Each structure stands twice: as C-alpha cells, then as structure tokens.
Amino acid sequence: MILHENEIVMAILGMGTLIFIFLNYHQVKRLPSSLTLLSSFYLLLAAWLLTVLEGIFWGEVFNFLEHLFYAVSSVLLLVWCYQTLHSKDRFLG
Amino acid sequence: MILIESIDALFLAASGAAFLLVLQSLHRGYPTLKNRILLVFLLLFIFIYSACLFAEAAIINTSMDEFEDIVGALLPMWWAFVLYGLTQEIANRDLENSERKFRTIFNQTFQYTGLLDLNGNLLEINTTAMEAVGAKRSEMIGRPFWQTAWWSHSRRLQKKIKNAVGKTASGKIVRFEASHPAAAGSLLYVDFSLKPVMDRNGEITMLIAEGRDITEWKRATVEKEKLEIQLRQVHKMEAIGTLTGGIAHDFNNILSLILGYAEMAKDGEQPGANTSQELSKIIAAATRAKDLVRQMLTVSRQMKVERVPISVASMTTEVLTMLRTSMSAGIQLVYDIDPDCKPVLADSTQVRQIIIHLCTNAIHAMEESGGTMEITLQNVFWGEADNRLGTNLEPGAYVVLRVSDTGCGISPHVMDRIFDPYFTTKEPGKGTGMGLAIVHGIIGDYGGAVTVDSEEGKGTDFAVYFPAIKQAKMAAGGPDKALIFEKERILLVDDEEPVLKTGRDVLEQMGCQVTVRRTSLDALATIHNNPDVFDIVFLDQSMPGIDGADLARRIFSIRPDLPVVLCVDSPSSDHEEAAKSSGIAAVAVKPITQSAIAELMQDVRITSGEELDRLN
Numbered sequence: 001m002i003l004h005e006n007e008i009v010m011a012i013l014g015m016g017t018l019i020f021i022f023l024n025y026h027q028v029k030r031l032p033s034s035l036t037l038l039s040s041f042y043l044l045l046a047a048w049l050l051t052v053l054e055g056i057f058w059g060e061v062f063n064f065l066e067h068l069f070y071a072v073s074s075v076l077l078l079v080w081c082y083q084t085l086h087s088k089d090r091f092l093g
Numbered sequence: 094m095i096l097i098e099s100i101d102a103l104f105l106a107a108s109g110a111a112f113l114l115v116l117q118s119l120h121r122g123y124p125t126l127k128n129r130i131l132l133v134f135l136l137l138f139i140f141i142y143s144a145c146l147f148a149e150a151a152i153i154n155t156s157m158d159e160f161e162d163i164v165g166a167l168l169p170m171w172w173a174f175v176l177y178g179l180t181q182e183i184a185n186r187d188l189e190n191s192e193r194k195f196r197t198i199f200n201q202t203f204q205y206t207g208l209l210d211l212n213g214n215l216l217e218i219n220t221t222a223m224e225a226v227g228a229k230r231s232e233m234i235g236r237p238f239w240q241t242a243w244w245s246h247s248r249r250l251q252k253k254i255k256n257a258v259g260k261t262a263s264g265k266i267v268r269f270e271a272s273h274p275a276a277a278g279s280l281l282y283v284d285f286s287l288k289p290v291m292d293r294n295g296e297i298t299m300l301i302a303e304g305r306d307i308t309e310w311k312r313a314t315v316e317k318e319k320l321e322i323q324l325r326q327v328h329k330m331e332a333i334g335t336l337t338g339g340i341a342h343d344f345n346n347i348l349s350l351i352l353g354y355a356e357m358a359k360d361g362e363q364p365g366a367n368t369s370q371e372l373s374k375i376i377a378a379a380t381r382a383k384d385l386v387r388q389m390l391t392v393s394r395q396m397k398v399e400r401v402p403i404s405v406a407s408m409t410t411e412v413l414t415m416l417r418t419s420m421s422a423g424i425q426l427v428y429d430i431d432p433d434c435k436p437v438l439a440d441s442t443q444v445r446q447i448i449i450h451l452c453t454n455a456i457h458a459m460e461e462s463g464g465t466m467e468i469t470l471q472n473v474f475w476g477e478a479d480n481r482l483g484t485n486l487e488p489g490a491y492v493v494l495r496v497s498d499t500g501c502g503i504s505p506h507v508m509d510r511i512f513d514p515y516f517t518t519k520e521p522g523k524g525t526g527m528g529l530a531i532v533h534g535i536i537g538d539y540g541g542a543v544t545v546d547s548e549e550g551k552g553t554d555f556a557v558y559f560p561a562i563k564q565a566k567m568a569a570g571g572p573d574k575a576l577i578f579e580k581e582r583i584l585l586v587d588d589e590e591p592v593l594k595t596g597r598d599v600l601e602q603m604g605c606q607v608t609v610r611r612t613s614l615d616a617l618a619t620i621h622n623n624p625d626v627f628d629i630v631f632l633d634q635s636m637p638g639i640d641g642a643d644l645a646r647r648i649f650s651i652r653p654d655l656p657v658v659l660c661v662d663s664p665s666s667d668h669e670e671a672a673k674s675s676g677i678a679a680v681a682v683k684p685i686t687q688s689a690i691a692e693l694m695q696d697v698r699i700t701s702g703e704e705l706d707r708l709n
Binding site: 009010014017030064067086 | 136
C-alpha cells in the first residue's frame with residue numbers, strides 16, 4: 001500500500017468542494033450549462049479519488065482511469081468555456 | 094504507457110485550449126471581472142497540472158513532482174472559489190432584476206409613493222411624485238417629509254403631516270384628503286395615506302407614504318353637484334310654472350266675473366249714483382289682481398309679450414337717470430355703459446323691470462351702510478370652447494348687464510333660493526320677493542341667463558346675459574287703436590256657466606246678439622244648422638271632449654270664412670301656431686275686459702275685411 005499525503009489532501013479538499021456544491025445545489029444548477037461544468041468537476045474529483053485508490057489496489061487500472069478522467073474532465077471544461085463565454089445571453093439567462 | 098501519454102497529451106491540449114479561450118474572452122463583460130480572473134487561474138492551474146502529468150508520463154522531467162503537488166492542492170480549492178463566485182454572480186443578478194422590476198413598478202405607477210424613516214425623513218420617493226410638483230430628488234431625499242415641496246403651500250398640512258408621522262410611527266394608519274402644489278401652479282388634490290412597514294419580528298422599520306391623485310374626480314364631483322343644483326332649480330321652476338298655470342286658469346275665470354260685472358254695473362249706473370266709487374275700487378282691485386297673474390305668468394315663462402329689437406344701453410341710461418334721484422346720499426353710483434352694445438330682441442317694459450329690480454336690490458343692500466353701486470353694460474362673445482359660466486347658454490353674442498354693489502351680500506345658505514317667487518330676506522313691506530323671480534323668468538324666456546356672485550358682508554354681483562341680435566331696426570311706437578262699437582251676432586262657447594253668463598252679459602251690453610253654448614257638440618250642431626247666422630265665434634280652448642282649436646277646425650269645415658277668437662288661460666307659442674295653422678282669427682288671453690273684446694272684434698273685422706277684399 002503506497003499512500004501519498006498530497007493525494008489524500010487533494011481528495012479531501014475535492015470532497016469539501018463537493019459538499020459546497022450539494023449545499024448550494026439550487027444555485028449551482030442555475031449556472032449556464034451546469035451539467036457540463038459539474039460533470040467536469042465530478043470527473044476531476046473521481047480522478048483525485050482514484051489517485052489515492054491506485055496506491056491500495058488495482059494500481060494500473062485506477063491509474064489509467066485517473067488519467068482518462070483528467071483528460072475527459074478537461075475536455076468538458078473546454079466545452080463549457082466555449083458554450084458560456086461566447087454567448088452573453090446564455091450566461092446572463 | 095503510450096496510451097497514458099496520449100491521454101495526458103489530450104488533457105494538456107484541452108486544458109491549454111480552455112486557458113487560451115478564457116484569456117481571449119477576458120475583454121468581455123461577463124462573467125464579472127473577478128470571476129473571469131478566478132476562471133483564468135483555475136484553467137492555468139489545470140494546465141500546469143496537466144503539463145506536470147504529461148511530463149511525468151513522458152519521463153521528460155521528474156523533478157516537477159513537488160510543483161505538481163502544490164498545484165494539485167490548489168485545484169479543488171480554486172474550483173470552490175470559481176463555483177462560489179459564479180453562483181454569487183447569479184444571485185446578484187437575480188437581486189438586480191428583482192430590484193429593477195420593483196423600481197419600475199415604484200416609478201411607473203400613477204400613485205405618488207415615498208418611504209420615510211421613523212423620524213419622518215424622506216428615504217425614497219418615486220418619479221411620479223417628483224414630476225407632480227417639479228421637485229428634484231437630490232433636494233428632497235433626507236429632509237423631513239413635512240418640509241418637502243409637496244407641502245410647501247400649506248402650514249396647516251405641514252403640521253398635519255408631522256402629527257401623522259408620529260401616529261404612524263406608533264403603528265397607526267393615517268389617511269386624509271390633502272393637496273399638493275402642482276408644477277403648473279394649480280393645486281393637485283390627493284387621497285393621502287401613511288402606513289407603517291414592519292419587519293419579520295413585527296417591529297416598525299419605516300413608513301410608506303402614498304398619494305392617489307383625485308383632482309379629476311373632485312372636479313367631476315363639484316361639476317356634478319352644480320348640475321344637480323341646476324337640475325333641481327329647473328324642476329322647481331317647472332313645478333312653479335305648472336302650479337301657476339293651474340292657478341291662473343281658475344283665477345282668470347273668477348276675475349272675468351268680477352271685472353265683467355263691475356264694468357257692466359259701472360256702465361249701467363245712473364249719473365250721480367253713490368256706488369260709482371265702490372265699483373271703481375272693485376275694477377281697480379281686479380285689475381291689480383290681473384297684473385299679479387301677469388307677474389306669476391312672467392315667472393313661469395308663460396307670459397307672452399311682443400318682442401322687438403331694442404337698445405339695452407339707452408334703457409339702462411334712462412332707468413339710471415330716474416334712479417339717481419331716489420338714491421340716498423351714502424350710495425355712490427358708478428357706471429360704464431357701452432353705447433355700441435348690440436340690440437336685443439326683448440320687450441322694453443320687461444327690460445326696464447330687470448334693470449329696476451336689480452338696481453333696487455342693490456340700493457336696499459347698501460341702505461344702512463352705504464357703498465358703491467356699479468353698473469356696466471358691454472358686448473361679449475362666447476365661442477364653442479369658452480366656459481359659459483356653467484350656464485346653458487348657446488355660443489354667440491350677448492349683451493351683459495352687470496349690477497354690482499358693496500352691500501351686505503347674500504348668505505350662502507339662501508343663495509339657492511333667491512330666484513324663488515315670494516322668497517325675500519327684506520323686512521315686511523320692503524319687498525315682495527318677486528323681483529329676482531321675475532328677472533329670472535324674463536331672461537330665461539329670452540334664452541339668456543342670470544348669474545350671481547356674492548360674498549356675505551362684501552357685496553353682490555349680478556350679471557344678466559341678453560342674447561344679442563346682429564341687425565335690427567329699433568322699435569317704433571305702435572299705432573293707437575281707437576275703440577269702435579259694432580253690433581255683431583256672436584256665438585259664445587265655454588264649458589263654465591259663470592264665465593258664459595258674464596260673457597253674454599258683457600257682449601249684450603255692448604249691443605251684440607249673443608248665443609251661448611256649453612259644449613262643443615252643441616256649438617257645432619248650431620253652426621251646422623244655421624251656418625250664416627253668426628258674425629264672430631268666441632271659443633274657450635279648455636273644454637272637455639273637443640277643445641277650442643279642434644272645434645274651430647270643424648267650424649271652418651262648415652263655414653271657412655267665419656272669424657273665430659280662441660280664448661286661452663295663458664298665452665303660449667303652441668296656441669299661436671295652432672291658431673295660425675287652423676285659420677283662427679285671434680287668440681285672446683282671459684280674463685277679457687269689455688274694452689279688450691271691443692278691440693278684438695275691431696281687429697277681427699278689419700282682418701276679415703282685408704281677407705274678403707283679397708278674395709274678391
């Protein structure tokens with residue numbers, strides 16, 4: 001079992017952000033293309049959790065998934081930025 | 094490993110592209126600058142993190158681990174910052190929209206609305222209220238409400254508002270009618286209210302002042318009240334007219350008897366008889382009674398007079414010359430008579446009556462205190478758009494006679510009764526109460542109007558509006574008609590026995606051969622049987638079944654050239670028109686005196702002769 005402190009800290013902080021999202025879900029849901037944005041964050045959080053888990057079991061699988069989630073999360077964030085920042089009406093509702 | 098490298102490369106490329114995209118969008122106005130900066134840093138951190146991962150996977154440089162750890166720790170926190178910033182921006186935007194919406198309602202409503210603190214200082218005021226008085230917002234906000242422009246015209250209202258603020262701050266609702274000085278210089282009437290505004294705990298936090306403009310409503314109410322008063326007056330005068338007409342009918346019949354028999358008795362009396370004086374007194378009293386009926390008919394506008402074009406200016410001057418001699422020394426007479434006043438279609442006696450009644454009233458009003466009587470006469474012209482003093486006058490030219498005095502004035506509580514017949518505030522013996530009633534009756538009959546403006550203790554101003562005529566020849570004196578006696582064969586028709594008897598006696602005394610009939614059918618049968626026996630027929634208009642005018646038409650169908658005189662209780666244009674259309678020779682108003690009968694007969698004979706000559 002190989003656990004890295006920085007990876008655990010990232011996962012815990014990410015969980016903290018998740019709690020913030022749950023507490024303010026009604027407001028967060030009203031953000032433009034919120035599903036894309038939140039999906040991006042959920043995948044990033046999953047990647048952080050997988051980073052911790054890969055040190056415990058299924059190291060190679062979880063490592064692969066971690067990198068894959070980072071990449072997909074990043075693509076989703078790019079899509080969100082394009083959707084929202086290039087459409088004033090969309091952002092201002 | 095190549096697969097992971099490829100995936101990391103995609104991660105790196107996507108995050109780099111997103112970072113560049115956000116950088117390129119920095120100049121935009123949305124989201125807010127703060128959130129755009131947060132977003133730039135988030136994407137920068139993600140880009141750096143992806144670069145570290147890619148470098149690690151590609152074993153380019155493994156010494157970036159510590160840097161990767163730091164950036165990695167920042168990432169979740171920065172996500173939280175970005176999400177918080179964006180949600181706050183949405184909340185702020187909602188708040189702005191809501192505020193804009195309510196401010197629009199607040200400013201666009203027709204109602205004047207303001208917010209005050211508990212001390213009465215103005216916190217907020219809407220645009221409608223500002224525009225109503227032409228005030229500037231910056232000059233009003235923060236000032237005590239009672240010292241603002243809305244109350245600057247009245248100290249009483251300022252005090253009232255100050256008291257209202259105190260009451261409302263203790264939880265009461267205050268509402269009353271008030272006024273504001275309008276920007277145009279007039280007054281705006283408002284239904285004003287002041288209410289407390291409470292927070293969730295029931296604590297009063299501020300006061301809300303509201304004003305609803307009721308100026309138009311108030312104006313309409315005043316107008317409606319005026320119209321109601323006018324309508325009541327019209328109904329009252331109509332009722333008086335109907336009553337007078339009814340009384341005149343019976344009264345005239347009685348007077349016919351009295352005058353007829355008195356004249357007969359006087360004519361048949363032996364020289365030196367001691368009843369001559371008594372009979373003269375009876376005739377004089379009956380004649381006075383006849384004049385009284387005439388006055389009553391004038392009030393009820395049933396008195397028919399011949400109207401000719403006359404100059405009110407010359408009549409006014411003439412009456413003033415006469416009045417000046419009888420005025421007391423304490424009364425000063427000021428007058429301004431426009432000699433170019435247009436002529437009016439009127440009866441000169443009635444115009445004299447109007448001037449004398451108004452001047453006499455003015456003199457009486459100043460009898461004790463003295464003062465100034467001012468008389469003016471001038472032309473006025475009213476167009477369609479002019480406010481004609483609330484009267485029903487038609488647009489056009491008028492001659493206005495104005496009689497003003499500085500006397501005791503008229504008390505407001507008797508103002509609506511001054512034109513009533515027999516209403517007087519003068520001491521017994523000083524006035525009959527018929528003067529203004531007669532003025533009102535005469536001028537109403539002419540299609541004019543009389544207005545009055547008075548303040549108790551200061552004086553009264555009467556204005557009489559005569560409809561002017563454009564061109565006219567002044568009236569000349571009529572020819573004197575000499576009475577002539579002719580022996581005639583008369584058919585007299587009336588349903589009332591006493592009138593019939595008097596009429597027969599009078600006519601017989603004049604030398605006429607008289608046949609009397611009590612019903613229309615009897616009269617018709619008589620003429621039918623002997624159509625050429627009669628020279629003149631006298632018919633009473635008011636008879637049961639076939640009335641006088643109808644009977645005349647039937648007589649003409651038997652003998653078209655027979656002169657018919659229709660006897661009516663009161664003159665009216667309807668009778669004149671009916672008489673003209675049916676060929677009736679003359680219309681006589683009862684009671685008819687002996688001399689009037691002789692004159693009528695003479696006129697009828699002349700007319701008939703002219704008619705015959707024309708036919709021959």
